[in-house]
Amino acid sequence: MGDAFLIFIILAIMLLAQSVKSLCDGFRFLEYVRRRRSEPVGDYAPPAAVIIPVTGTSPALEANITAFLAQNYPFYDLVLVVEDEKDAAWEPLRTVVNKAATQSASGPRNVSLVIAGPSHGKGQKVHNLLRGLDRVNADIEVLVFADADVRPAADWLRALVAPLANQEVTVSTGFRWYLPGKSLVSQLRAAWDTSIATLMGEHDSSFPWGGSMAIRTEDFRRLKVRERYWDSTVSDDYCLGKAVRENGGRIRFEPRCLLASHEDSSFAEFMRWTNRQIIITRVYAPHLWRLGLAAHLLYSLTFVFGLITVFSPSIPIWQKLGSATALAAILGLGVAKGRIRTVVAREIFPEEREALYRFGNRYWQLAPLVPWIMLCNFLIAGFARTIEWGHVRYRLKSDREVDILFRQSH
Secondary structure, X not given: OHHHXXXXXXXXXXXXXXXXXXXXXHXXXXXXXXXXXXXXXXXXXXXXXXXXEOOOOOOOHHHHHHHHOOOOOOOEEEEEEEOOOOOOOHHXXXXXXXXXXXXXXXXXXXXXXXXXXXXOOOOHHHHHHHHHHOOOOOOOOEEEEEOOOOOOOOOHHHHHHHHHHOOOOOEEEEEEEEOOOOOHHHHHHHHHHHHHHOOOOOOOOOOOOOOEEEEEHHHHHHOOHHHHHOOOXXXXXXXXXXXXXHOOOOEXXXXXXXXXXXXXXXXXXXXXXXXXXXXXXXXXXXXXXXXXXXXXXXXXXXXXXXXXXXXXXXXXXXXXXXXXXXXXXXXXXXXXXXXXXXXXXHHHOHHHHXXXXXXXXXXXXXXXXXXXXXXXXXXXXXXXXXXXXXXXXXXXXXXXXXXXXXXXXX
């Protein structure tokens, strides 16, 4: 059992170093969020088009789209895209668009509701985006892509576009921020996903998120995103990020564009969703998948060998105490970073004060469970290439080849 203790010490040192760095990154994230939110947004607000692909409906859909119609932005168009009129989102969207047509001059210049038709050889979301691009007017200088399951604040669009005033910035992006609800699954989703959100920051490793990203129209064309990167993919954001990196561009994360999201589901649905995220990562960003797999294997192996030393009767008591102390320190560092997420949520979503008072502590209370769920996701992604997104099942044969296996009728 002495070998188990030696292995544990080596693994624990590595994991402690990783955990300390992760906590420091968490503090840097918090500092960046606070600093950016205290700075003026800026005056850069050229004509923009907001394109939103929509599949299915939810109780919050109309309110979310209404928020996109109420942006404090001088000149923008809104393009909503569905697959066909049988989609459950069609009637709610048509209701919202008809209401917008009778409103005053405030809000978007034009609101379009586009039928994309079914996709072939690419994800339905990407297909919808491409059909939405066909409806963009020639005078639009900035393209903005967003998701319908988030509700932006009135200054979201201005804050997202403003960083593009710097010509060195190619893409400006926000990120979703799941808020924990009453159910354990909702709380797990919040803890799981915000562990990814806090990887963003003021560094070159940030990545665009398809639910809130903006790019100058001239850069979108110059990078040939449509022809070279979105022609046969299910991932709009990973492929846009690849286009930027391969051409020497920069991605700027804008904390003012962290968007609150609520989602509840069964545990099985939650696991399918998390597996889908990591399978897509495995196909479109394999280096990130390898790094994530290594990190979570290190975490799990450290705890396995640590528990062996703690509970083995042949291990001296001082080794047991040392192992238990190291494990507690690792857990404490993870919980501390989870606590940072609680602080971020309460600061940037004051309108959710009551819910975050009740459930905000779940970010750190459930933090010890997240690495084990992540490990399952990363291991499954090592073998699986099939995902379900919306009502379509895809096989991701490569980052440039997609098979549509099944399309469920609406």
